[in-house]
Amino acid sequence: MRIKCEMDVVNRVLPSMNVKKGGKACHTQLSIGRKPQSDNKEGVLFIMACTAKDRNGTKFQIRDNVEQIFAKFINEGKATIRFKDPPQDLCLCKADPLQLKNFLTLIRKASLGENIDKINLSTLAPASNKSVDKPKTKMSVTSRKDYPLTKSFPSQLEYLHVSQCRMKKIDSRIFQLKKLQHLDLRENVIEELPSTFSQLENLQELILCANKIQNLPSSLCLLPKWKQFLSLLDLSNNGITLLPVQLCELDNLVTLKVDENKLETFPPTIGRLKRLKYLSASQNQIKTLPCSFMQLRLEHLDLFNNPFADDTKSDLEETEWQAPSLVECCARMIRKNRLPYSEEDLHTHLCRYLDSARLCWCGGFCFERCVRATASFSLKTLSPTVSAVDMRGRTDVPILLFLCSPQCQRKYKTNPYAYWR
Numbered sequence: 001m002r003i004k005c006e007m008d009v010v011n012r013v014l015p016s017m018n019v020k021k022g023g024k025a026c027h028t029q030l031s032i033g034r035k036p037q038s039d040n041k042e043g044v045l046f047i048m049a050c051t052a053k054d055r056n057g058t059k060f061q062i063r064d065n066v067e068q069i070f071a072k073f074i075n076e077g078k079a080t081i082r083f084k085d086p087p088q089d090l091c092l093c094k095a096d097p098l099q100l101k102n103f104l105t106l107i108r109k110a111s112l113g114e115n116i117d118k119i120n121l122s123t124l125a126p127a128s129n130k131s132v133d134k135p136k137t138k139m140s141v142t143s144r145k146d147y148p149l150t151k152s153f154p155s156q157l158e159y160l161h162v163s164q165c166r167m168k169k170i171d172s173r174i175f176q177l178k179k180l181q182h183l184d185l186r187e188n189v190i191e192e193l194p195s196t197f198s199q200l201e202n203l204q205e206l207i208l209c210a211n212k213i214q215n216l217p218s219s220l221c222l223l224p225k226w227k228q229f230l231s232l233l234d235l236s237n238n239g240i241t242l243l244p245v246q247l248c249e250l251d252n253l254v255t256l257k258v259d260e261n262k263l264e265t266f267p268p269t270i271g272r273l274k275r276l277k278y279l280s281a282s283q284n285q286i287k288t289l290p291c292s293f294m295q296l297r298l299e300h301l302d303l304f305n306n307p308f309a310d311d312t313k314s315d316l317e318e319t320e321w322q323a324p325s326l327v328e329c330c331a332r333m334i335r336k337n338r339l340p341y342s343e344e345d346l347h348t349h350l351c352r353y354l355d356s357a358r359l360c361w362c363g364g365f366c367f368e369r370c371v372r373a374t375a376s377f378s379l380k381t382l383s384p385t386v387s388a389v390d391m392r393g394r395t396d397v398p399i400l401l402f403l404c405s406p407q408c409q410r411k412y413k414t415n416p417y418a419y420w421r
């Protein structure tokens, strides 16, 4: 039986002799096996620890020699095995919890002299290079000739950068890399983002700039782990015309880059991205901003070179109020209470209707029955380092807002800035 983990060996006698030994955990292969001895045909059970520096391994006898096993944090892949002779502790971490449990159970039984012959023991042979070398966690491929076509990607990769490889579809082998945290596929020719992305549960940073993507699938923004952990999304220099409203569900998003696309506006609920600090959307087709944009608190904002309307004086549509339909009343409640909906339980038409919600400045939602107003807003109030939207240094932009009820309309007339601060 073998497991791989990180191990630090602590000598319990050294501190009493006032000797300090700076321990550093290193990648180790631990095996349990029998070492034949002249007087005992069966051989004695040993644990053998092999590291890159010590491939031949150090052996620790098990029978009547294990003083204690500390396994309080076994579910985190951590445990300590204390030996009587030599007086050393093997501190293990980063092991697979299930394998570690089986391994420790076996040691317990063996130390008490129980029969464990049914279990497959290992030969106590020196470890191969592959099993004790630290697994590769980073990989960068920047040209097509270096792309691994015949070899597979190292399975423990956490960081993968593949650029300038003319990749049209994302290689399905990438989706098998469960530990991936940072994926950078810039400067390829990717057109579509498949739903298999959902397999990359630990992804924290996704860089897809300079590709040919036209659409960010809404289902990706609803993946529970992405909602919780995705902090950086770079979609600059693609052909995206619309960001899905579900993007605003990415609760941990800190950086969003959508420069050089074909966006005409932001999702109406963008203000929900409470952690968002860096937003750049230069060189798009944005003419107005949604009202919830004003709720963002950014450290950096770049909206340079967008065709914002010049005339930004406040303007309010005067209409006769009509009561909203029953469909609209239901839809308002669904969006207000953030009830989840998908094409699995609602007709596509109703899903699109729900997606089209407009956010009133009171925080409520409205659909058809609403009043439209345009107001001028200074971007300087959102971020200390806002860059101007044009060469003339302009920072005032028009925001488009919707008023959901006669009450909201009256309040707006009295003070158009009442809700923003």
Ligand SMILES: [Zn+2]
Binding pocket: 360, 361, 362, 363, 364, 403, 404, 405, 408
């Ligand atoms: Zn309202």
